[in-house]
Amino acid sequence: MATFFDRLRSIITSKSQNTSEQYNRAIxxxxxxxxxxxxxxxxxxxxxxxxxxATIYSIVNIITKAASTIPYHIYRKVNxxxxxxxxxMSSGIADPNVMLKSNMLKKHALVELEHTxxxxxxxxxxxxxxxxxxxxxxxxxxxxxxxxxxxxxGPETGENINKYTELYIMPSQIMEINSGGIMKPVESYxxxxxxxxxxxxxxxxxxxxxxxxxxxxxxxxxGQSPLKAGLRSMTTNNEATESGVKFLQNQTARGxxxxxxxxxNEVQAQQLKDKFRKEHxxxxxxxxxxxxxxxxxWVNFGLNASDMSLIEQYNASIKDLCNIYNVPVQLLNNxxxxxxxxMKEAKKAxxxxxxxxxxxxxxxxxxxxxxxxxxxxxxxEYDFSVIPELQEETDKIVDQMSKAWWLxxxxxxxxxxxxxxxxxxxxxDYYIPANLIPASGDDIDMPDVVETPINDIEVDIDxxxxxxxxxxxxxxxxxxxxxxxxFTTQQEAEDxxxxxxxxxxxxxxxxxxxxxxxxxxxxEYMDAVDNEKYDEYKAEGYSDYPQSATNNAKRVKNxxxxxxxxxxxxxxxxxxxxxxxLIAREKLSLSTLKRTFSFLSxxxxxxYNKINPKFKDTPWRDKGYVAFLGWGGQSMLTYSERKLNxxxx
Numbered sequence: 001m002a003t004f005f006d007r008l009r010s011i012i013t014s015k016s017q018n019t020s021e022q023y024n025r026a027i028x029x030x031x032x033x034x035x036x037x038x039x040x041x042x043x044x045x046x047x048x049x050x051x052x053x054a055t056i057y058s059i060v061n062i063i064t065k066a067a068s069t070i071p072y073h074i075y076r077k078v079n080x081x082x083x084x085x086x087x088x089m090s091s092g093i094a095d096p097n098v099m100l101k102s103n104m105l106k107k108h109a110l111v112e113l114e115h116t117x118x119x120x121x122x123x124x125x126x127x128x129x130x131x132x133x134x135x136x137x138x139x140x141x142x143x144x145x146x147x148x149x150x151x152x153x154g155p156e157t158g159e160n161i162n163k164y165t166e167l168y169i170m171p172s173q174i175m176e177i178n179s180g181g182i183m184k185p186v187e188s189y190x191x192x193x194x195x196x197x198x199x200x201x202x203x204x205x206x207x208x209x210x211x212x213x214x215x216x217x218x219x220x221x222x223g224q225s226p227l228k229a230g231l232r233s234m235t236t237n238n239e240a241t242e243s244g245v246k247f248l249q250n251q252t253a254r255g256x257x258x259x260x261x262x263x264x265n266e267v268q269a270q271q272l273k274d275k276f277r278k279e280h281x282x283x284x285x286x287x288x289x290x291x292x293x294x295x296x297x298w299v300n301f302g303l304n305a306s307d308m309s310l311i312e313q314y315n316a317s318i319k320d321l322c323n324i325y326n327v328p329v330q331l332l333n334n335x336x337x338x339x340x341x342x343m344k345e346a347k348k349a350x351x352x353x354x355x356x357x358x359x360x361x362x363x364x365x366x367x368x369x370x371x372x373x374x375x376x377x378x379x380x381e382y383d384f385s386v387i388p389e390l391q392e393e394t395d396k397i398v399d400q401m402s403k404a405w406w407l408x409x410x411x412x413x414x415x416x417x418x419x420x421x422x423x424x425x426x427x428x429d430y431y432i433p434a435n436l437i438p439a440s441g442d443d444i445d446m447p448d449v450v451e452t453p454i455n456d457i458e459v460d461i462d463x464x465x466x467x468x469x470x471x472x473x474x475x476x477x478x479x480x481x482x483x484x485x486x487f488t489t490q491q492e493a494e495d496x497x498x499x500x501x502x503x504x505x506x507x508x509x510x511x512x513x514x515x516x517x518x519x520x521x522x523x524e525y526m527d528a529v530d531n532e533k534y535d536e537y538k539a540e541g542y543s544d545y546p547q548s549a550t551n552n553a554k555r556v557k558n559x560x561x562x563x564x565x566x567x568x569x570x571x572x573x574x575x576x577x578x579x580x581x582l583i584a585r586e587k588l589s590l591s592t593l594k595r596t597f598s599f600l601s602x603x604x605x606x607x608y609n610k611i612n613p614k615f616k617d618t619p620w621r622d623k624g625y626v627a628f629l630g631w632g633g634q635s636m637l638t639y640s641e642r643k644l645n646x647x648x649x
Contacts, residue, residue, distance in 0.1 A: 036218035042173035075110035082109035146223030240314035541587025550634035570626030
């Protein structure tokens with residue numbers, strides 16, 4: 001029976017195969033526990049690429065800056081089937097139909113979590129880095145070497161023994177893989193830096209790019225760098241840059257003056273040179289007419305065809321490098337092809353073709369390696385809906401949602417990541433447009449025409465308890481003809497009557513439950529509504545409210561722009577409308593002024609004029625405070641009270 005060494009000898013002595021390659025293959029297959037050689041030249045990619053090549057430096061920076069601003073959320077999976085369908089569909093492609101279906105599945109599959117240990121870890125992966133610098137470092141190494149190494153450290157004892165408390169990005173160019181052979185390709189990782197350190201495979205998350213180079217030595221265990229395919233372009237770019245620098249540093253005279261009447265002696269030549277310097281040197285003398293004492297001719301030392309070819313090769317190498325990284329060349333301050341429209345499209349292409357696929361790869365690996373430590377049903381998801389360049393597609397979704405009568409209001413709101421109330425029966429019903437009549441033409445019993453199908457719920461105060469127990473300000477005319485203000489409590493109806501300039505309330509029955517409306521009778525209410533509508537549209541309005549009220553609204557608008565609509569909760573559709581009115585310094589009608597005073601006085605009474613201490617560092621997460629500021633804050637409350645008293649007098 002042949003021993004291992006007999007087999008090894010026969011392989012090495014084979015004439016048909018490379019000796020070195022076959023020796024490595026034998027070691028990899030049989031011995032195991034040995035370092036796998038990395039066929040990639042990572043040091044070259046980093047030194048001659050990122051550190052030396054301005055184009056590659058710019059490309060990598062564009063990618064990392066765009067990716068580091070995308071927020072992440074942490075969820076708990078509540079429906080495995082919906083989650084699988086959601087993952088199969090959530091490709092990050094900005095197609096309205098795909099995004100709509102994906103969002104619907106997401107709402108059924110996931111419930112967002114807040115303030116978990118995983119949040120704390122990702123916000124501060126290690127004592128020396130924030131999330132932004134951490135993810136930037138990871139992506140940069142990946143784009144340069146094709147490999148991203150995340151090293152996790154956790155306590156050896158205590159309640160967090162099975163959880164990582166620190167995450168480090170390891171330098172890809174000095175990482176080595178220890179193979180355990182065919183049965184266990186990755187045994188551990190080794191790093192040589194002021195000593196040799198071995199890291200168990202389960203403590204390392206290795207995210208690698210595809211590498212098709214299978215040679216039997218295990219080198220495919222490393223990812224292939226994009227610059228391997230772009231090595232020629234990188235070299236051309238570097239050589240062209242260096243040649244240009246040398247040309248500028250070592251260039252000789254720009255031209256030669258030649259005499260047609262014989263040689264000039266040394267004194268004549270010096271006199272001619274001094275004359276040219278005195279009369280024609282300097283920017284102010286550029287373009288002057290030159291008159292010479294003798295018949296002279298000029299021979300120009302300009303760029304030759306070879307030099308021009310080098311410039312063309314340099315420009316071509318830039319385009320090649322951009323194509324390799326899926327980064328539009330317009331984003332490299334390419335003024336020749338940059339316009340507003342194609343820059344906008346270029347940024348969109350950057351996210352769709354480069355940033356989103358990169359983050360989704362990282363997301364999937366973190367969900368495989370890290371998230372299960374914090375619960376089998378925990379997952380990390382990046383939120384691509386905040387990308388400004390994809391907002392046009394979001395607008396298309398909103399338009400589609402408004403026409404989707406086969407969805408309930410709650411389903412519409414859930415699909416758009418808005419708050420929804422599953423306990424409210426009105427929001428769980430379907431509202432079919434009156435013009436949808438069966439094609440058969442058969443006579444059917446039609447319900448009363450719904451003039452305005454319910455599309456939204458407008459809540460004065462974003463108080464969760466109140467949302468659950470009130471239908472506050474549901475604008476719907478299908479309950480009772482002419483009914484526009486319906487409440488579940490008598491007090492709310494009476495408050496609304498005061499806003500309309502009256503008092504009292506009256507009762508209706510809807511779906512077997514009592515509901516309340518302003519004024520003593522329905523006729524009084526209708527008269528008041530007509531008067532209010534007149535106020536809304538009459539020319540007179542009030543725009544002399546203080547600038548501080550506008551500044552308060554701008555503060556909320558800045559929070560929304562910076563953190564995203566989902567993070568800045570507390571503003572309903574009416575609140576957002578009021579915020580925009582104040583920012584634009586629009587005239588406010590009398591009825592709007594009354595509503596503003598009513599809302600601000602109630603919210604102040606609820607204590608929403610001050611930041612809740614638990615939101616001291618994140619005021620944009622305090623719903624009540626956000627709503628109070630969005631309506632103008634204390635200065636608007638003071639102004640509206642004073643103005644209404646003046647009008648009354």
